[in-house]
Amino acid sequence: MYKVIECSTNRSKPAFNYEKAIWVTKSELLEYIRIGRSRVTNLMNSGDWKEGIHWVRPTGKQLLFCLPLILDWMVNHADPQAHERAIANFLKSLPSNQ
Secondary structure, three states, X not given: OOOOOOOOOOOOOOOOOOOOOOEEEHHHHXXXXXXXXXXXXXXXXXXXXXEOOXXXXXXXXXXXXXXXXXXXXXXXXXXXXXXXXXXXXXXXXXXXXX
């Protein structure tokens, strides 16, 4: 589903497996989708990427991003209904909604 790419030029570190990733750090997200840090911040602050849906704060400072929903948003941001369906399907897949 997702392409495996190497996240670091440090060869002693294994490549990050995006195929199995659901939640990624900001650095991993930036390397995978190739957009700037300020663009990510703008998308978060504007509400295009919603806290609790596209990104979470599991600790006070750490941010994690939902890679499948970010990728879907990139494809469907011009079609909000399609992206809302993706969000609904993702939320339905959570154990709390089974």
